[in-house]
Amino acid sequence: MAGFRIVTYNVNSLRSRLHILIPWLRRHRPEVICLQETKVGDDKFPREEFTALGYHVVFRGDRQYNGVAIASPMAPKAVRHGLEDGDPPDEDRLLRVDYPGFSVVNTYVPQGRDRDAPQFAYKLAWFARLRAYFERSFSPDEPLVWCGDLNVAPEAIDVHDPKRLRGHVCFTPEVWEAFARVKAWGFADIFRKHHPDEARQYSFFDYRVPKAVERQLGWRVDHILATAPLAARSSDCWIDMEPRRAERPSDHTIVVAEFTA
Numbered sequence: 001m002a003g004f005r006i007v008t009y010n011v012n013s014l015r016s017r018l019h020i021l022i023p024w025l026r027r028h029r030p031e032v033i034c035l036q037e038t039k040v041g042d043d044k045f046p047r048e049e050f051t052a053l054g055y056h057v058v059f060r061g062d063r064q065y066n067g068v069a070i071a072s073p074m075a076p077k078a079v080r081h082g083l084e085d086g087d088p089p090d091e092d093r094l095l096r097v098d099y100p101g102f103s104v105v106n107t108y109v110p111q112g113r114d115r116d117a118p119q120f121a122y123k124l125a126w127f128a129r130l131r132a133y134f135e136r137s138f139s140p141d142e143p144l145v146w147c148g149d150l151n152v153a154p155e156a157i158d159v160h161d162p163k164r165l166r167g168h169v170c171f172t173p174e175v176w177e178a179f180a181r182v183k184a185w186g187f188a189d190i191f192r193k194h195h196p197d198e199a200r201q202y203s204f205f206d207y208r209v210p211k212a213v214e215r216q217l218g219w220r221v222d223h224i225l226a227t228a229p230l231a232a233r234s235s236d237c238w239i240d241m242e243p244r245r246a247e248r249p250s251d252h253t254i255v256v257a258e259f260t261a
Contacts, residue, residue, distance in 0.1 A: 003233075003235075003261040004030075004259055005030040005031055005032075005259070006032040006147065007032065007034065007254055008033075008034045009035055009036070009243070011037060011038060011250050011252075012252065013037070013038070013039040013040075017249070019246075020246045020249060022049055024243060024254065025053055029073075032071070032072045033071050034068070034069070034106035034147050036067070036068055036106070036148050037065075037066065037067060038061045038066075038067030038068065039063075039065065039066070041061055041062060042059060044063075045057075047059075055072060056071065056072055056073070058076060060082075065092075067092050068092060068094065068106050068108055068148070069095070069106075080096040081094065083126075083130065084133065085129055092108075094107050094108075094130075103145070104144075104147070106148050107130065107146065107150065108148055109123065109148070109150045109151045111123070114169065123175070123178075124178050127181065131182045131185055134182070134186075139186075140185060140186025140227050141227070143229040143230045145225070146225045147222075147223060148223070149204075149221060149222050150179065150222070152221060153170055155192075157197070158219065159219050160219070170219065170221055171219075187226065187231075189225055190225060190226055190234045190237040191223065191239075191255070193234060194235075194236050202219055203221060204252050204253075205218045205219075205244060206251060207251050213241070222253075223255070224237060233259045233260050234259050235259065237256065237257040237258070240253060
């Protein structure tokens with residue numbers, strides 16, 4: 001397997017971000033791009049925009065919420081949707097693609113809404129289901145990438161104001177522990193592998209916060225993780241702020257991980 005780059009991007013409505021995404025793909029040509037919150041039904045997915053660039057694209061989405069997609073110049077060997085455990089399948093939140101030599105699992109983890117809301121309990125249960133999914137479907141010795149909008153900032157340096165934000169559904173001990181249990185199955189955080197102590201590196205900037213990008217009032221909730229065979233080959237991971245500064249941006253930006261041959 002040759003070296004490759006994998007990208008994760010919560011587009012917050014794919015059709016509204018094509019003016020950002022398609023030129024970015026033309027310039028950078030990543031081998032795999034994982035999208036979340038596409039917010040488009042499968043019958044309206046803009047497949048032609050990707051095929052015109054030479055990308056095979058697979059997807060599953062709703063008309064208004066959620067939605068995941070993976071695109072690559074490589075043809076997929078196999079595609080699977082959802083957690084496959086008999087509970088609500090959430091096929092528009094998890095997408096697995098097997099490529100020659102490695103697999104990719106792209107997830108849009110539930111946000112949780114409020115710690116007292118049923119959606120928060122569902123989020124914690126979703127992480128537990130995800131851990132079981134990896135146990136059933138893979139071995140930590142296999143080359144696997146897990147990425148997406150995971151709706152967790154795992155460390156204090158992953159948010160701009162940890163004291164004030166502690167207790168938020170994406171920055172609270174219950175979620176840290178739930179995420180850590182999945183990670184402990186056999187994943188390394190590729191960004192933190194290469195930037196272990198680097199603060200003010202964020203992938204999400206709330207629309208509701210005035211001049212959030214300029215003031216660096218962000219969160220690192222978009223992640224790329226890999227099992228040991230791929231983590232050992234990772235050469236860098238970085239956050240590209242250009243898409244967040246573009247006209248009519250998503251509230252998230254692009255994260256890129258690079259792997260050597």
